[in-house]
Amino acid sequence: MKAVPMLDLQAEYEYMKGDIDAAILRCLTHQKWILGPEVDELENKIAKYIGVQHAVGTSSGTEALVLALRALSIKLKGQDFFDKTAEIITTPFTFTATGDAILRAGAKPVFVDIDPATYNIDASKINEYLKTNHSNVVGIVPVHLYGQSCNMDAIQEIAQEYNLFVVEDAAQAFGGMWKGKKLGSIGTLGAFSFFPSKNLGGFGDAGMVSTDDEELASIVRMLIKHGGKDKYNVDYIGYNARLDTFQAAVIDAKFRYLDEFNEKRRVIAGLYASGLKGLKGISLPETLSDVYHVYNQYTIGVTEGKRDELQGYLSENGIASMVYYPFPLHKMKVFKSGRSKVYDELVHAEQAAQMVLNLPIGPLQQREVTDYVIESVKGSCRKNGY
Numbered sequence: 001m002k003a004v005p006m007l008d009l010q011a012e013y014e015y016m017k018g019d020i021d022a023a024i025l026r027c028l029t030h031q032k033w034i035l036g037p038e039v040d041e042l043e044n045k046i047a048k049y050i051g052v053q054h055a056v057g058t059s060s061g062t063e064a065l066v067l068a069l070r071a072l073s074i075k076l077k078g079q080d081f082f083d084k085t086a087e088i089i090t091t092p093f094t095f096t097a098t099g100d101a102i103l104r105a106g107a108k109p110v111f112v113d114i115d116p117a118t119y120n121i122d123a124s125k126i127n128e129y130l131k132t133n134h135s136n137v138v139g140i141v142p143v144h145l146y147g148q149s150c151n152m153d154a155i156q157e158i159a160q161e162y163n164l165f166v167v168e169d170a171a172q173a174f175g176g177m178w179k180g181k182k183l184g185s186i187g188t189l190g191a192f193s194f195f196p197s198k199n200l201g202g203f204g205d206a207g208m209v210s211t212d213d214e215e216l217a218s219i220v221r222m223l224i225k226h227g228g229k230d231k232y233n234v235d236y237i238g239y240n241a242r243l244d245t246f247q248a249a250v251i252d253a254k255f256r257y258l259d260e261f262n263e264k265r266r267v268i269a270g271l272y273a274s275g276l277k278g279l280k281g282i283s284l285p286e287t288l289s290d291v292y293h294v295y296n297q298y299t300i301g302v303t304e305g306k307r308d309e310l311q312g313y314l315s316e317n318g319i320a321s322m323v324y325y326p327f328p329l330h331k332m333k334v335f336k337s338g339r340s341k342v343y344d345e346l347v348h349a350e351q352a353a354q355m356v357l358n359l360p361i362g363p364l365q366q367r368e369v370t371d372y373v374i375e376s377v378k379g380s381c382r383k384n385g386y
């Protein structure tokens with residue numbers, strides 16, 4: 001068996017080569033590199049697909065989060081940045097960028113624990129925190145981790161009760177749904193990443209903000225180009241955070257395959273679920289019934305202390321695996337020194353960081369490769385006696 005990567009981007013390129021090459025050639029022909037026609041076309045297509053009025057391309061998913069939050073500060077508070085006392089509730093079990101974006105928007109992340117079954121933020125913990133302490137809280141940033149929606153009914157209900165905004169971090173969940181609604185269309189704004197390993201990935205960094213709110217969309221449009229409607233006479237502290245024409249062209253070409261690829265990921269996840277069922281020491285991801293999970297990652301839990309052995313065994317057999325994420329955010333230096341707040345014990349997030357292991361999952365992964373990964377996981381369990 002050939003080495004098994006986490007995701008085979010080469011195979012994806014071969015599969016879509018005609019569309020991608022034609023898209024790039026079109027850019028080479030027109031040479032409109034900054035906010036060229038492809039950016040507008042992609043924004044319109046994605047807004048329609050997600051089911052929102054506005055989509056604004058950005059230079060990365062991280063910038064999409066920062067821009068969404070900054071736009072809220074400008075609209076709601078009339079300030080370029082939130083005050084340091086403004087609190088935004090989020091999960092500690094995510095990529096750094098989620099919490100970092102909150103800091104960069106001037107506010108303070110408040111970390112509450114996750115639901116160990118789904119690895120997503122536990123809405124009941126958000127509620128508990130708000131019941132005891134809510135005067136400084138301005139919003140919630142739920143993360144649809146690994147491609148699975150958070151419980152958006154519960155989160156929206158809480159947001160309405162306390163008059164909070166919701167920014168969905170849908171970086172890992174393009175095409176995912178909650179009760180038939182596309183992720184990124186439920187909260188006040190959504191933020192997407194087109195990092196190459198995402199379900200819809202570019203050939204470099206790129207991202208997008210989605211919203212139904214015209215004023216927020218228009219502020220985000222200003223912030224991506226230095227902070228003004230007129231680039232030479234600006235209103236806000238802005239960025240150079242536009243989506244590249246070239247990336248938009250590539251993402252548009254790949255977008256045609258998105259639904260097909262998400263379905264393929266779900267089939268592979270189904271094979272893993274049945275193949276790995278009942279193994280002692282291995283827990284499988286749980287899916288809420290109202291969710292269309294798009295499996296950016298297939299994540300198993302390994303009995304504490306046994307993960308390194310399993311990862312080593314897979315590696316000896318030529319199989320890549322990853323740990324997303326080895327450190328919960330509240331353990332990182334950047335979130336210390338009073339910059340963030342922790343509500344209650346974050347036991348499940350800390351445990352997840354010790355236990356999770358992400359297995360290879362790419363839309364074009366062949367059946368025999370998935371079977372080989374399953375057999376190898378079983379082989380490791382046998383060898384290590386668990």
Ligand SMILES: Cc1ncc(COP(=O)(O)O)c(C=O)c1O
Nearest residue numbers: 060061062095097171193194195
């Ligand atoms: C949950 C989450 N949020 C934010 C980001 C940031 O996206 P990007 O890498 O495009 O800046 C990522 C992706 O890396 C992510 O996984």
